[in-house]
Amino acid sequence: MHAVILAGGKGVRLRPYTTTLPKPLVPIGDQHAILEIVLRQLSTAGFTHCTIAIGHLGEIIRAYVGDGSQWGMTVGYATEESPLGTMGPLLTLRDRLPETFLVMNGDVLTDLDYADVLRTHRGSGAPLTIATYARKVHIDFGVLTTESSKVVAFTEKPSIDYRVSMGVYGVSRETLDGYTAGLPLGFDELVLDLLRQQRPPHAYEFEGYWLDIGRPDDYDRANAEFTSRKPLLLKGA
Numbered sequence: 001m002h003a004v005i006l007a008g009g010k011g012v013r014l015r016p017y018t019t020t021l022p023k024p025l026v027p028i029g030d031q032h033a034i035l036e037i038v039l040r041q042l043s044t045a046g047f048t049h050c051t052i053a054i055g056h057l058g059e060i061i062r063a064y065v066g067d068g069s070q071w072g073m074t075v076g077y078a079t080e081e082s083p084l085g086t087m088g089p090l091l092t093l094r095d096r097l098p099e100t101f102l103v104m105n106g107d108v109l110t111d112l113d114y115a116d117v118l119r120t121h122r123g124s125g126a127p128l129t130i131a132t133y134a135r136k137v138h139i140d141f142g143v144l145t146t147e148s149s150k151v152v153a154f155t156e157k158p159s160i161d162y163r164v165s166m167g168v169y170g171v172s173r174e175t176l177d178g179y180t181a182g183l184p185l186g187f188d189e190l191v192l193d194l195l196r197q198q199r200p201p202h203a204y205e206f207e208g209y210w211l212d213i214g215r216p217d218d219y220d221r222a223n224a225e226f227t228s229r230k231p232l233l234l235k236g237a
Helices: 034-044 058-065 088-096 114-124 187-196 216-233
Strands: 002-007 049-054 074-079 100-105 108-110 128-138 142-147 150-156 159-172 202-206 210-212
Touching: 002 034, 002 088, 034 058, 034 108, 049 058, 049 088, 058 074, 074 088, 100 114, 108 159, 108 216, 114 128, 114 159, 114 202, 128 187, 159 202, 159 210, 210 216
Parallel strands: 002 049, 002 100, 049 074, 128 202
Antiparallel strands: 100 159, 108 210, 128 159, 142 150
16 A cells, blocks of 8 residues: 655744754654654555655655655655645656555644545545544624625524544545646645536545644644553554
8 A cells, every 4th residue: 555645845834843844753742753653653554655745844854764664664755846735746646656545644643544544445436535524613602694784593602513624535546637747736626626527525534533733732732642642643652
């Protein structure tokens, strides 16, 4: 099984931690970088090959990970000369990728079964599988619905349930057909194109532990929770 890890971003929202370190290498706990945790998880799940898309401070990632042999994997690299969006790096890799593969952000902390995501994608027949997570937003105000300057409905402090992308995807190589290598391609653009083509992505619903380390408070939470979560995140470590 093959995974592509997206690690080329500047991590602007996580500054100042990412001023001198690429976001996937910021430490979690006392011993591990986020990217190390991800690679350990992928190896345990049975992934043997991984390509890391690097850009900002990418040579530091390359020096840290090397060829991946310390995790029992074969790791290669794809360098972004300019930002290509979430899915853009895949276009330059297309001919080096298997028929189906996993794609994920390099800053995700989760106990998601990556192998099962890819197996589910292969069985779904969908062009894209998106790992999703339930979120709830509590509105602190009374919400009014208006029509023609008239209030027609009122809800006191409602909650809104929705599902978000976890930044982990099962992708079929043919899904990339028709896009130009070297040009940016965002996840949002790809999903909207598939919906317009009436080729809806498959949703892989996950209810376990997931933390997207995008902001300083997310990072602080990850460090605060890591000791108790380590047996779940790094099984057998």
